[in-house]
Amino acid sequence: MTLLYDQVADDLAKAIRQGTLRGGDRMPSVRGLARQRSVSVATVLQAYVRLENDGLIEVRPRSGHFVRARSANPVAEPRAARLNLTPATVSVTPGVRALMQSMRDPSVIPLGTAQISPSLLPIRQLNRMLAAIAREMQDVGATYGDVSGVPTLRRQMSKRSVAWGLSLHESEFVITVGAMEAIHLALRAVAKPGDAVAVETPTYFGVLQAIEQLGMRAIEVPAVSRTGLDLDALEQVLRQGTVKAVLASPNVSNPLGAVMSDANKERLVKLCVRYNVPLIEDDVYGDLAFEGRPRPAAHWDRDGRVLLVGSISKTLAPGYRIGWIAAGRYQERIEQLKYALTVSTPPLLQMALAEFLGNGGYERHVRKLRSHLQTQVERTRNAVIDAFPEGTRVTSPAGGFVLWVELPPNVDSYALQAAALEEKISVAPGPVFSPRERFSNCIRLSCGFPWTERNDRAVRTLGRLTAQLASSRRSA
Amino acid sequence: MTLLYDQVADDLAKAIRQGTLRGGDRMPSVRGLARQRSVSVATVLQAYVRLENDGLIEVRPRSGHFVRARSANPVAEPRAARLNLTPATVSVTPGVRALMQSMRDPSVIPLGTAQISPSLLPIRQLNRMLAAIAREMQDVGATYGDVSGVPTLRRQMSKRSVAWGLSLHESEFVITVGAMEAIHLALRAVAKPGDAVAVETPTYFGVLQAIEQLGMRAIEVPAVSRTGLDLDALEQVLRQGTVKAVLASPNVSNPLGAVMSDANKERLVKLCVRYNVPLIEDDVYGDLAFEGRPRPAAHWDRDGRVLLVGSISKTLAPGYRIGWIAAGRYQERIEQLKYALTVSTPPLLQMALAEFLGNGGYERHVRKLRSHLQTQVERTRNAVIDAFPEGTRVTSPAGGFVLWVELPPNVDSYALQAAALEEKISVAPGPVFSPRERFSNCIRLSCGFPWTERNDRAVRTLGRLTAQLASSRRSA
Numbered sequence: 001m002t003l004l005y006d007q008v009a010d011d012l013a014k015a016i017r018q019g020t021l022r023g024g025d026r027m028p029s030v031r032g033l034a035r036q037r038s039v040s041v042a043t044v045l046q047a048y049v050r051l052e053n054d055g056l057i058e059v060r061p062r063s064g065h066f067v068r069a070r071s072a073n074p075v076a077e078p079r080a081a082r083l084n085l086t087p088a089t090v091s092v093t094p095g096v097r098a099l100m101q102s103m104r105d106p107s108v109i110p111l112g113t114a115q116i117s118p119s120l121l122p123i124r125q126l127n128r129m130l131a132a133i134a135r136e137m138q139d140v141g142a143t144y145g146d147v148s149g150v151p152t153l154r155r156q157m158s159k160r161s162v163a164w165g166l167s168l169h170e171s172e173f174v175i176t177v178g179a180m181e182a183i184h185l186a187l188r189a190v191a192k193p194g195d196a197v198a199v200e201t202p203t204y205f206g207v208l209q210a211i212e213q214l215g216m217r218a219i220e221v222p223a224v225s226r227t228g229l230d231l232d233a234l235e236q237v238l239r240q241g242t243v244k245a246v247l248a249s250p251n252v253s254n255p256l257g258a259v260m261s262d263a264n265k266e267r268l269v270k271l272c273v274r275y276n277v278p279l280i281e282d283d284v285y286g287d288l289a290f291e292g293r294p295r296p297a298a299h300w301d302r303d304g305r306v307l308l309v310g311s312i313s314k315t316l317a318p319g320y321r322i323g324w325i326a327a328g329r330y331q332e333r334i335e336q337l338k339y340a341l342t343v344s345t346p347p348l349l350q351m352a353l354a355e356f357l358g359n360g361g362y363e364r365h366v367r368k369l370r371s372h373l374q375t376q377v378e379r380t381r382n383a384v385i386d387a388f389p390e391g392t393r394v395t396s397p398a399g400g401f402v403l404w405v406e407l408p409p410n411v412d413s414y415a416l417q418a419a420a421l422e423e424k425i426s427v428a429p430g431p432v433f434s435p436r437e438r439f440s441n442c443i444r445l446s447c448g449f450p451w452t453e454r455n456d457r458a459v460r461t462l463g464r465l466t467a468q469l470a471s472s473r474r475s476a
Numbered sequence: 477m478t479l480l481y482d483q484v485a486d487d488l489a490k491a492i493r494q495g496t497l498r499g500g501d502r503m504p505s506v507r508g509l510a511r512q513r514s515v516s517v518a519t520v521l522q523a524y525v526r527l528e529n530d531g532l533i534e535v536r537p538r539s540g541h542f543v544r545a546r547s548a549n550p551v552a553e554p555r556a557a558r559l560n561l562t563p564a565t566v567s568v569t570p571g572v573r574a575l576m577q578s579m580r581d582p583s584v585i586p587l588g589t590a591q592i593s594p595s596l597l598p599i600r601q602l603n604r605m606l607a608a609i610a611r612e613m614q615d616v617g618a619t620y621g622d623v624s625g626v627p628t629l630r631r632q633m634s635k636r637s638v639a640w641g642l643s644l645h646e647s648e649f650v651i652t653v654g655a656m657e658a659i660h661l662a663l664r665a666v667a668k669p670g671d672a673v674a675v676e677t678p679t680y681f682g683v684l685q686a687i688e689q690l691g692m693r694a695i696e697v698p699a700v701s702r703t704g705l706d707l708d709a710l711e712q713v714l715r716q717g718t719v720k721a722v723l724a725s726p727n728v729s730n731p732l733g734a735v736m737s738d739a740n741k742e743r744l745v746k747l748c749v750r751y752n753v754p755l756i757e758d759d760v761y762g763d764l765a766f767e768g769r770p771r772p773a774a775h776w777d778r779d780g781r782v783l784l785v786g787s788i789s790k791t792l793a794p795g796y797r798i799g800w801i802a803a804g805r806y807q808e809r810i811e812q813l814k815y816a817l818t819v820s821t822p823p824l825l826q827m828a829l830a831e832f833l834g835n836g837g838y839e840r841h842v843r844k845l846r847s848h849l850q851t852q853v854e855r856t857r858n859a860v861i862d863a864f865p866e867g868t869r870v871t872s873p874a875g876g877f878v879l880w881v882e883l884p885p886n887v888d889s890y891a892l893q894a895a896a897l898e899e900k901i902s903v904a905p906g907p908v909f910s911p912r913e914r915f916s917n918c919i920r921l922s923c924g925f926p927w928t929e930r931n932d933r934a935v936r937t938l939g940r941l942t943a944q945l946a947s948s949r950r951s952a
Contacts, residue, residue: 093812093816096812096815096816097812100623100811100812100815104622115619115620118615118618118619121618123614123615123616123617123618124614124615126617127610127611127613127614127616127617127824128610128611130606130607130610130824131606131607131608131610131611132607134603134604134606134607134610135603135604135607137603138599138600138603139594139599139600140599140603140795141599141602141603141793141794141795141796142594142597142599142793142794142795143591143594143794143795144591144789144794144795145795146580147576177653177797177818178818178819180816180817180818180819181817181818184817188689192691193669193670193691194669206816209812209815209816210816210817212816213664213813213816213817215668215669215691313620317617317618318617318618318619318620318819319616319617319618319619319620319621319820319822319823319824320617320822320824321653321818321819321820321821321822335576336569336572336573336576336685337689339572339576339685340569340572340656340682340685340686340688340689341656341657341660341686341689342653342654342656342657342797342818343654343656343789343794343797344795344797345797346795346796346797346822346825347795348603348606348795348796348825349822349824349825
């Protein structure tokens with residue numbers, strides 16, 4: 001005799017297999033389904049437990065039940081790059097320029113840039129807080145303000161750092177014009193023009209542009225999409241003694257979406273201690289890890305060698321241009337550099353953010369945002385798996401909202417970018433994520449916007465274009 | 477028989493000679509004085525014409541009659557530096573750090589930093605405009621915004637450039653995080669680490685810090701307090717062929733307060749053409765020239781080699797951190813550099829500024845501000861002349877709100893800075909204005925705050941400390 005809950009579970013499993021319910025979808029509500037099937041709530045809950053045990057669905061804390069991304073997924077992860085111990089001069093700017101230009105056309109579907117849909121951000125609430133402050137604090141803006149930031153915001157950052165497992169004091173933060181200013185300051189604080197910096201590869205092109213503009217060189221350390229930075233490779237690099245700093249994103253790297261294990265983060269910091277180099281830790285996606293906020297590597301820092309960088313551009317308001325750096329022993333140097341570069345970060349915007357972090361429900365917002373993004377990533381991933389030709393590999397990111405797609409080896413991502421732009425779709429070509437312009441057959445796809453028919457069509461178009469490029473190159 | 481208007485004029489002249497009315501003071505209103513003296517308005521006007529002819533008072537357009545700074549002033553202008561053709565590595569940061577620290581104490585009288593009293597800025601009006609925009613434009617801030625700036629502000633900048641005699645198109649502007657970001661971008665756009673840049677000397681320490689941080693070197697070109705950059709010296713420097721750019725402030729230099737003549741600006745641009753170097757023109761004080769807005773050197777630019785930099789930090793709102801650059805042929809390069817450094821300037825603040833420039837009465841405000849600052853500068857200057865020991869020289873700036881004071885040769889400005897700080901007064905020591913740390917016996921005094929008893933006491937204290945240092949050093 002089939003048990004009642006098994007019948008419910010079987011029906012749902014079929015819906016999942018057939019694609020009626022797809023990876024990332026929210027499962028029907030327990031009460032609603034009980035009513036609809038005329039069974040008890042307990043029966044539905046038992047059915048969900050079985051589906052969870054079967055690996056078909058998953059519970060997300062405070063969000064509910066969701067269909068898991070296909071567990072028996074036959075699609076492989078992208079391959080890691082090979083290690084090259086020679087520092088490279090960086091010149092990614094031409095590729096980035098083409099990407100920037102594609103951003104300016106609002107009719108283009110923006111799969112190329114890591115931006116979140118405004119509909120997912122509490123910007124109205126934040127702007128209302130700004131309006132109130134601009135009315136009340138009538139003199140703010142008439143002075144430069146402290147180079148380190150306004151006290152209320154630094155206090156809130158200190159509070160937030162407790163959730164990161166760090167408990168930084170407010171005096172340890174310098175508020176910056178987004179994370180990119182912070183990364184520039186950090187690089188300048190620890191290295192000179194001509195110096196080599198170890199970066200994970202592939203890595204965010206903005207970081208590479210900073211290295212390029214500062215006249216530094218980069219050594220690429222391979223990163224793996226599931227586990228992040230290859231620490232054995234990093235040790236080989238550090239053993240050479242030529243590297244002046246390590247720059248990495250242990251929590252949700254970009255573009256791979258990897259979160260390093262705590263053990264690996266600890267080893268990363270220990271390696272930096274052993275070879276006496278500072279670690280610039282880019283944590284901008286840390287709040288968007290799907291399983292909840294992981295600790296930064298800075299947690300294992302004992303001697304102030306980690307320069308931790310974050311921002312609100314990926315969670316609240318990119319247009320507020322607010323980031324921060326907790327720079328350990330480099331704090332004073334960072335303040336000097338910041339003073340000469342931008343003097344201060346606009347105080348009014350900092351005050352509005354402090355108000356939001358204090359009273360705006362940031363934690364609740366980020367939980368919801370993570371869940372939305374996870375759904376969007378899974379939807380996009382499934383569409384890629386359906387639409388792209390054989391030989392395509394794609395990441396299963398542990399957070400954030402980008403996918404790294406390895407195309408068949410003969411497909412040139414610049415050719416795909418150009419063909420896609422003809423169809424009003426932007427993608428980020430692989431070579432801009434590498435100082436040596438590797439990854440010529442990879443692209444990064446952004447999943448920051450709610451999934452719609454339009455996205456679905458866009459991914460199908462990309463799949464078709466990729467297939468065409470793959471076969472034309474083969475026959476050529 | 478003494479004419480009636482001569483009697484009135486004589487009485488006023490006496491009041492000026494005795495110091496009852498002092499340089500920079502507004503003269504009594506014509507009507508009020510007529511009533512008080514029981515004479516006709518025409519008589520008072522005739523008296524004022526005579527005083528003007530005598531060089532005792534002056535008419536400021538749309539502001540009224542003011543007592544002129546002592547015309548028969550025996551105080552000499554500071555001397556220009558000697559030319560040294562060898563590029564210098566810059567390291568002004570330690571001196572600037574001490575200055576920064578003194579800024580953080582609100583009990584210190586801030587004669588060291590070039591900041592304007594909030595009471596002279598229309599910040600409430602600007603903040604109200606910001607509040608309205610933050611309420612109305614609910615989605616602004618949810619996206620990064622264009623790297624070049626919001627269209628409404630660039631349009632306003634284009635309109636304002638007509639008043640500068642330039643008529644730049646809105647597409648020629650890039651909005652930056654204050655003028656300092658713009659200067660960093662400009663330096664990076666035209667030179668590399670190790671390259672030499674020609675700067676006027678003395679020059680603003682922020683510019684020197686930018687050169688220092690970018691690993692460039694500086695060649696000091698002497699500047700004269702009345703006429704600005706010594707163009708013969710500049711030509712000697714350029715003839716060497718080692719300089720990659722010229723960085724100067726033809727309109728109201730800092731700290732000298734010089735405005736170059738139009739003929740000299742034209743020659744400056746021609747020199748840059750002949751020796752094929754770009755000119756970074758720092759125009760942040762341009763709107764504060766006492767005789768009205770002079771044309772920037774960019775007016776004579778025919779081939780896009782001038783990178784014109786400005787901001788609102790000296791006229792409206794330093795805490796909004798908004799500047800701009802019109803970079804001629806370097807425009808695209810500036811956009812790339814800006815994108816990688818801070819991505820964009822916060823759009824909400826740009827929109828509020830655009831609204832103010834469009835409807836806030838900017839011209840009227842700046843006229844009033846100039847007049848206030850001129851008065852404050854003259855008051856401070858007179859107090860310096862009264863209080864400082866023999867051998868002191870002081871500038872008569874043509875705009876802005878700083879004075880450059882040359883102390884007796886044996887007085888060390890760092891010693892004066894330290895002694896003044898004990899008395900809760902900050903001054904900027906001369907060496908931070910020079911890559912070679914020249915000007916050891918000079919200080920810069922800021923006159924950004926309305927003149928009060930407190931300022932008067934502070935200047936007297938500085939004079940006493942200077943006299944003590946002068947005599948103790950002599951006897952040592």
